[in-house]
Amino acid sequence: MLTEQAVGKVTMEKLVSLCKRRGFIFPSSEIYGSLGATYDYGPLGVELKNNVKKAWWRAVVQERDDMVGLDASILMHPQTWVASGHVQGFADPLVDCKQCRKRWRADHVKGKGCPDCQGELTEPRMFNLMFKTSVGAVEDEATVVYLRPETAQGIFVNFQNVLTSTRKKLPFGIAQIGKSFRNEITTGNFIFRMREFEQMEIEYFVKPGTDEESFKRWVEDRFNWYVNLGIKKENLRLRQHAKDELAHYARDCYDVEYLFPIGWSELEGIANRTDFDLKQHAQHSGKDLSYFDEETKERIIPYVIEPSAGVDRSVLAFLADAYDEEPDKDETRVVLRLHPDLTPVKVAVLPLSRNEKLAPLSREVCGSLRRSWMVQYDDAQSIGRRYRRQDEIGTPFCVTIDFQSLEDRQVTIRERDKMRQIRVPVEALKSTLDAKLNGEAFDVLPPGGKRWLGFES
Amino acid sequence: MLTEQAVGKVTMEKLVSLCKRRGFIFPSSEIYGSLGATYDYGPLGVELKNNVKKAWWRAVVQERDDMVGLDASILMHPQTWVASGHVQGFADPLVDCKQCRKRWRADHVKGKGCPDCQGELTEPRMFNLMFKTSVGAVEDEATVVYLRPETAQGIFVNFQNVLTSTRKKLPFGIAQIGKSFRNEITTGNFIFRMREFEQMEIEYFVKPGTDEESFKRWVEDRFNWYVNLGIKKENLRLRQHAKDELAHYARDCYDVEYLFPIGWSELEGIANRTDFDLKQHAQHSGKDLSYFDEETKERIIPYVIEPSAGVDRSVLAFLADAYDEEPDKDETRVVLRLHPDLTPVKVAVLPLSRNEKLAPLSREVCGSLRRSWMVQYDDAQSIGRRYRRQDEIGTPFCVTIDFQSLEDRQVTIRERDKMRQIRVPVEALKSTLDAKLNGEAFDVLPPGGKRWLGFES
Numbered sequence: 001m002l003t004e005q006a007v008g009k010v011t012m013e014k015l016v017s018l019c020k021r022r023g024f025i026f027p028s029s030e031i032y033g034s035l036g037a038t039y040d041y042g043p044l045g046v047e048l049k050n051n052v053k054k055a056w057w058r059a060v061v062q063e064r065d066d067m068v069g070l071d072a073s074i075l076m077h078p079q080t081w082v083a084s085g086h087v088q089g090f091a092d093p094l095v096d097c098k099q100c101r102k103r104w105r106a107d108h109v110k111g112k113g114c115p116d117c118q119g120e121l122t123e124p125r126m127f128n129l130m131f132k133t134s135v136g137a138v139e140d141e142a143t144v145v146y147l148r149p150e151t152a153q154g155i156f157v158n159f160q161n162v163l164t165s166t167r168k169k170l171p172f173g174i175a176q177i178g179k180s181f182r183n184e185i186t187t188g189n190f191i192f193r194m195r196e197f198e199q200m201e202i203e204y205f206v207k208p209g210t211d212e213e214s215f216k217r218w219v220e221d222r223f224n225w226y227v228n229l230g231i232k233k234e235n236l237r238l239r240q241h242a243k244d245e246l247a248h249y250a251r252d253c254y255d256v257e258y259l260f261p262i263g264w265s266e267l268e269g270i271a272n273r274t275d276f277d278l279k280q281h282a283q284h285s286g287k288d289l290s291y292f293d294e295e296t297k298e299r300i301i302p303y304v305i306e307p308s309a310g311v312d313r314s315v316l317a318f319l320a321d322a323y324d325e326e327p328d329k330d331e332t333r334v335v336l337r338l339h340p341d342l343t344p345v346k347v348a349v350l351p352l353s354r355n356e357k358l359a360p361l362s363r364e365v366c367g368s369l370r371r372s373w374m375v376q377y378d379d380a381q382s383i384g385r386r387y388r389r390q391d392e393i394g395t396p397f398c399v400t401i402d403f404q405s406l407e408d409r410q411v412t413i414r415e416r417d418k419m420r421q422i423r424v425p426v427e428a429l430k431s432t433l434d435a436k437l438n439g440e441a442f443d444v445l446p447p448g449g450k451r452w453l454g455f456e457s
Numbered sequence: 458m459l460t461e462q463a464v465g466k467v468t469m470e471k472l473v474s475l476c477k478r479r480g481f482i483f484p485s486s487e488i489y490g491s492l493g494a495t496y497d498y499g500p501l502g503v504e505l506k507n508n509v510k511k512a513w514w515r516a517v518v519q520e521r522d523d524m525v526g527l528d529a530s531i532l533m534h535p536q537t538w539v540a541s542g543h544v545q546g547f548a549d550p551l552v553d554c555k556q557c558r559k560r561w562r563a564d565h566v567k568g569k570g571c572p573d574c575q576g577e578l579t580e581p582r583m584f585n586l587m588f589k590t591s592v593g594a595v596e597d598e599a600t601v602v603y604l605r606p607e608t609a610q611g612i613f614v615n616f617q618n619v620l621t622s623t624r625k626k627l628p629f630g631i632a633q634i635g636k637s638f639r640n641e642i643t644t645g646n647f648i649f650r651m652r653e654f655e656q657m658e659i660e661y662f663v664k665p666g667t668d669e670e671s672f673k674r675w676v677e678d679r680f681n682w683y684v685n686l687g688i689k690k691e692n693l694r695l696r697q698h699a700k701d702e703l704a705h706y707a708r709d710c711y712d713v714e715y716l717f718p719i720g721w722s723e724l725e726g727i728a729n730r731t732d733f734d735l736k737q738h739a740q741h742s743g744k745d746l747s748y749f750d751e752e753t754k755e756r757i758i759p760y761v762i763e764p765s766a767g768v769d770r771s772v773l774a775f776l777a778d779a780y781d782e783e784p785d786k787d788e789t790r791v792v793l794r795l796h797p798d799l800t801p802v803k804v805a806v807l808p809l810s811r812n813e814k815l816a817p818l819s820r821e822v823c824g825s826l827r828r829s830w831m832v833q834y835d836d837a838q839s840i841g842r843r844y845r846r847q848d849e850i851g852t853p854f855c856v857t858i859d860f861q862s863l864e865d866r867q868v869t870i871r872e873r874d875k876m877r878q879i880r881v882p883v884e885a886l887k888s889t890l891d892a893k894l895n896g897e898a899f900d901v902l903p904p905g906g907k908r909w910l911g912f913e914s
Contacts, residue, residue: 023525023622029534029614031742035592035602038532040615043525043623043631063827065834068480068500073653074636075495077486133590133604135492135640135652145492147590147604157486158497165480166500167837174500179531179636183592195592196530285488370520377522380624 010323012261015316016190018334022393024048024319024344025191037187037195044393045315047344047374049198052314053177055341056200059225060175067202068166070176072154075135075145083284084153084277085249086130086146092185093124105185129182147181152306154178155203156277159289170291170302171214173204177311189262191312198311205302207293208275211251215272215305219254222268222307226256226314230339231321235259236267249276256309258317267317268309275301318342322394336394337417340437343394346373347433350386352402354379361426362401365411368430369399373437391416397433467780469718472773473647475791479850481505481776481801482648494644494652501850502772504801504831506655509771510634512798513657516682517632524659525623527633529611532592532602540741541610541734542706543587543603549642550581562642586639604638609763611635612660613734616746627748627759628671630661634768646719648769655768662759664750665732668708672729672762676711679725679764683713683771687796688778692716693724706733713766715774724774725766732758775799779851793851794874797894800851803830804890807843809859811836818883819858822868825887826856830894848873854890 019025023042027034041049061069081087093106099119106124109115131147148154155174162174177200187193206214219238227233241253253271257264278301282289290299322338340346349366351358359379366377376395378386383400390398400412409426413433424432476482480499484491498506518526538544550563556576563581566572588604605611612631619631634657644650663671676695684690698710710728714721735758739746747756779795797803806823808815816836823834833852835843840857847855857869866883870890881889 020618021622023619026615026618028530028532029537030618031614031738031744031746032534032536035530035532035534035600038530040530040611040618041528042615043527043619046526046528049528062831065823069503070500071498071503071506073485073492073495073497075485075492075638075653077489077492079489080486131590131592133588135588143492154497157488158483158499161477161483161487161497162480162500165478181532196532281488287488289488366522374519 009259009261010320012190015261015319015323018323018392019045019190019319024393037184037193039191039194039312044344048318048338048342049311049315051342051344052311052318053198053200055229056225056309056314057175057177059228060173060200060202066168066171067173067175067204068162068168070155070158070162070174071178072151072158072176074148074179074181076148076154076157078143078145079284080153080157080281081130081146081149083280084156085280086149087128090130090149091126091128094127094185095121095124097121103185108186127185129184131181131183149182150180150308151176151178151199151201152203152308153277155201156281157285159205159278159281160287163291170293171204171206171210173202173305175200175202177201189260191316192260192262192265194312200309200311200314202305202307203273203277204305204307205291206305208300208303211272211274211303211305215252215270218305218307219256219270222270222309223256226258226267226317229318229342230337231258231317235321237264247271249273258313258321260317261320267313268307270305270307273304273306275303277304278302328388333388333391335391335416338394340396343396344374345376345390345393345395346397346437348376348378348386348390348395348398350383350398350400351379352383352400357406358401358403361405361409365399365401365426365429368426369433372430372434387414397436399429466716466718467777469647472718472776472780475780475849476502476776494641494650496648496651496769501801505775505795505799506768506772508799508801509768509775510655510657512686513682513766513771514632514634517630517659523625523628524630524632524661525619525625527612527615527619527631528635529608529615529633531605531636531638533605533611533614535600535602536741537610537614537738538587538603538606540737541613542737543606544585547587547606548583548585551584551642552578552581554578560642565643584642586641588638588640606639607637607765608633608635608656608658609660609765610734612658613738614742616662616735616738617744620748627750628661628663628667630659630762632657632659634658646717648773649717649719649722651769657766657768657771659762659764660730660734661762661764662748663762665757665760668729668731668760668762672709672727675762675764676713676727679727679766680713683715683724683774686775686799687794688715688774692778694721696721704728706730715770715778717774718777722770724770725764727762727764730761730763732760734761735759785845790845790848792848792873795851797853800853801831802833802847802850802852803854803894805833805835805843805847805852805855807834807840807855807857808836809840809857814863815858815860818862818866822856822858822883822886825883826890829887829891844871854893856886 024045026040026042028038028040029035061067094103095106096103097114097119100117102116130149132144135143135145155176180199181196184195226236237257239255239257246253251272251274255266256268258267278289291302293300322336324335324337326333347369349362351362366375369375396416398414405411410423412421412423414421481502483497483499485495485497486492518524551560552563553560554571554576557574559573587606589601592600592602612633637656638653641652694714696712696714703710708729708731712723713725715724735746748759750757779793781792781794783790804826806819808819823832826832853873855871862868867880868883869878869880871878
C-alpha cells in the first residue's frame with residue numbers, strides 16, 4: 001500500500017503506529033479483522049478532526065458575511081444522482097480474469113494479463129462507485145437509493161430553499177461538512193483514500209462573468225487556510241488541471257496538493273463548475289432554480305465555484321506536517337507541532353508527583369480550565385516522561401503543580417515548542433493561557449486572519 | 458402523521474412551517490418530491506444542531522475526567538451485528554395483504570384485515586430494520602455490510618483500543634456522536650422518527666456491583682442536562698421501563714420523556730446493559746475484552762451504563778420548548794426562547810437604517826464580534842421588523858448602530874427576552890456580551906454546571 005516515499009518526510013508507518021498507540025486512529029472493527037478502507041477516530045483523533053472541522057467552519061462560515069451552512073442527509077432522492085450524472089457516469093472500468101475470475105481496474109492492468117495468474121482478461125466494463133441500498137419495507141414500493149458519493153449535490157437541491165429562507169444576494173456560498181461513500185476499487189494509504197470519508201465542501205454562487213475572478217480568490221483563500229493553520233508552505237503546491245483532465249462540467253480546476261508521505265497528492269480541489277449543476281437539477285426536477293437579479297431585472301442561473309476538501313486528508317496532512325523528531329539524550333523526542341487551534345488537548349495539568357498534598361490544588365487548576373478547553377490531568381510516572389507524552393500528542397502547554405505551589409499559589413507553564421518554563425499565579429493562569437492560545441503567539445495578518453508562526457521565544 | 462396533540466403546546470405544523478420558512482429544517486431533496494423520513498438542516502438548523510452537539514460534548518467529555526470521545530465509522534465489519542444480536546433480532550413483524558399485496562406492521566393491524574382493502578393478511582414474518590449494502594468490486598468477494606442502526610457497537614468494538622491508548626481506569630466512559638440508519642416501517646412526526654438520524658451515545662464502564670449507583674447518577678445527570686439548557690421541568694419526566702418492556706440484555710432502563718407536540722415521547726434512554734455486549738463481542742471475536750483490576754488482581758468484564766440520546770429529537774424538543782407567542786399590537790410576536798448556548802445566531806448587528814454613513818461602523822462592530830460568535834448583519838427593512846425576525850430565530854442580543862453612535866461610539870444592546878435596551882461604548886461591547894452570554898445571566902449551580910434562568914431583568 002505504501003508507495004513513493006517522500007524524501008525526508010515522516011513515514012506512513014510511523015504515523016499509523018503513533019495514531020494507534022496514542023488513540024488518534026484505529027482500524028475499524030479491528031477485533032473482527034477490520035473492514036477494508038474504513039477507520040475509526042479514537043479519543044485524540046476525534047478531537048483533532050473536530051478541531052479541523054471547527055477551524056474550517058469558522059473560516060468559511062462564521063467569519064464571512066457571504067456564507068451560510070447546511071447539513072443535508074446522506075440518503076437523498078435517487079433522481080438527484082441521475083441529474084448530477086453519477087448514475088450514468090460515476091464509474092471505473094473493470095476487467096475480469098477469465099481464468100481465476102478476479103476483478104481489476106482496467107487502467108491499472110492495461111494491456112497485460114491478470115496480475116495474479118496471468119490469465120486472459122475480459123473487455124473493460126463500467127462499475128459504478130456508488131453504494132446502493134433500498135428504503136421502505138413494502139417490496140413493490142421499495143426504492144433503490146444511494147449513499148451519497150459527495151456532499152455537493154445536497155447543496156444544489158437545497159439552493160432555492162436556502163435562497164428563500166436567508167434572502168441572500170449573489171455572490172454567496174453554502175458550506176457543508178459530512179460523510180460521503182465511494183465503493184473504491186483501489187483504496188489504501190491509511191486514511192488517504194477510504195470508502196467512507198468526510199468532506200468539507202463549498203458551493204459559491206456568482207453572477208456569470210464574475211466567476212473567473214471569484215475562482216482565483218477561492219484558490220488563494222483555500223491555499224492560505226492550510227498555511228494559516230501551520231502547514232509549511234514548501235509542502236503545499238497548486239496544480240492546475242490540464243484541459244483533458246477537466247470534468248465535462250468544469251471550466252477550470254486547481255488542486256491544492258500536499259507532500260504526503262506517499263508523495264504529492266490532492267488535498268483539496270477548487271473547480272469552476274459553471275451553471276452545469278443548477279441547470280441539470282432544474283431540468284430534471286422541473287423546478288425553477290434561477291436567481292432574480294435586481295440590477296438587470298433578469299432571472300439568471302448562477303455560476304458555481306466549488307472548493308472541495310477532504311476532512312480525513314486534512315487530518316493526515318496536519319499530522320504529517322506537524323510530526324517532528326529531535327534527539328533527547330539517548331532517546332528521541334517526538335513532538336507534534338500542531339497549530340494550537342487543532343491540538344486535541346490544549347493544556348495538560350501535571351502534579352509534580354502523585355501525592356495527596358498536590359492533588360487538591362491540581363484538581364482545582366484542572367477544573368478552572370476545563371470549562372474553556374480540553375484539558376488532560378496526568379499524575380502517573382515521572383514528570384519528564386509525562387512532558388514527552390504530551391509533546392507526542394501536540395499539547396501546547398503543560399501546567400505543573402509542585403510543593404512550592406502550595407505555598408505561593410504559583411504554577412509552572414511549560415511550552416511545547418521552546419520548552420521554556422514560566423511561573424504564574426494560579427489566578428492569572430487562565431488569562432495567560434488565553435492570551436497565548438488566542439493571540440499573543442500569533443502574527444496577525446490584516447485580511448486573511450492569523451498565521452501560526454510557532455510560539456515566540 | 459400528526460397525532461395526539463399535546464394541550465397548550467405549539468403545534469407540529471407551526472414548528473414545521475417556522476423551520477422551513479426561516480431555514481432551520483427542509484424536507485430532504487424537496488425539489489424531487491422528497492425522500493421519506495429524511496430531512497435536511499438549513500443554515501440556522503445546522504448551527505442549532507451543532508450547538509446541541511457541542512453542549513453535549515462539553516458536558517459529557519470536556520468537563521469530565523472520566524470520559525473520552527470516539528468517532529467510529531458507519532460501515533462496520535458485519536460480524537459486529539451478529540455479535541450484537543441485530544442480525545438475528547433487530548426486526549419488526551410484518552404481514553402482507555393477500556389481495557392488494559400491501560405490507561403492514563403486524564402489531565398495527567392485529568387481528569384485522571388489510572386497512573386499505575380489507576383483504577386477508579398473511580402470518581407475520583420478521584423484517585430486519587438494518588439497511589444493507591455491499592462493499593468491494595469483486596463480486597465473489599463482495600461483503601454484505603449494514604449501515605449501523607446504532608452508534609453504541611462502534612464503542613464496544615473499540616473498547617480495548619481505547620483502554621490501551623488512554624490508560625483509563627474504571628469507572629470511565631466513551632462518548633460518541635454520529636449518524637445511524639433504520640429502515641423504519643412507521644416513520645413521521647417531522648424529525649421525531651427518521652430513517653437517517655443522529656445519536657449521542659455514552660457507554661460508561663463500571664465494576665460490577667457499582668452499576669446500580671452509577672446508573673442512578675447518569676439518569677439524574679442526563680435529566681439535568683436538558684433542564685440546564687432551558688427545557689422547562691414540567692415538560693420533562695422520567696419513566697422506568699416495566700420488566701416485560703426491558704431488552705433481554707438490560708437490567709434496568711429509564712426514559713427521559715419530553716412533552717412533544719405529539720404527546721409524551723422518548724427523548725433519551727438510560728439503560729443498564731450489564732456485561733452483555735462486551736461478553737458477546739469477546740465470544741464472537743475471540744479477543745480478550747476484559748479489564749485488569751489492580752486492586753483485586755483479577756480480570757473482569759465491566760458492566761455498562763448507556764445514556765443514549767437522539768440529536769434530532771433534542772433539537773425538536775429545544776425548538777418546541779422555546780417556542781413562544783405573545784400579542785404585539787395587532788400582530789403576534791414569535792420568540793424562540795432558546796438557551797444562548799444553543800441559539801444559531803448569538804448577536805445581530807443592525808444599523809438603524811441602510812445608510813452609507815452607518816455602514817462603516819456597523820461593519821466594524823460586526824467584524825469585531827465575528828471571531829467569537831456567529832453574528833448576523835441585517836440592514837433591510839424597518840428596525841422593528843428586524844427585531845422580530847431575530848426574536849423568531851432566538852437571537853439573544855441585537856446591537857443597533859444609529860447616527861448618535863457615529864458621534865459617541867456608543868451602540869444599543871437590545872435583549873430578546875426582556876426587550877430591555879442598554880447603551881454601551883463600542884470598546885466595551887465584546888466584553889459586555891461575553892459576560893451576558895457566558896456567566897452573568899446564569900445561576901451557577903455548584904455541581905452540575907449552570908442552569909439557564911433567562912436573562913435577569
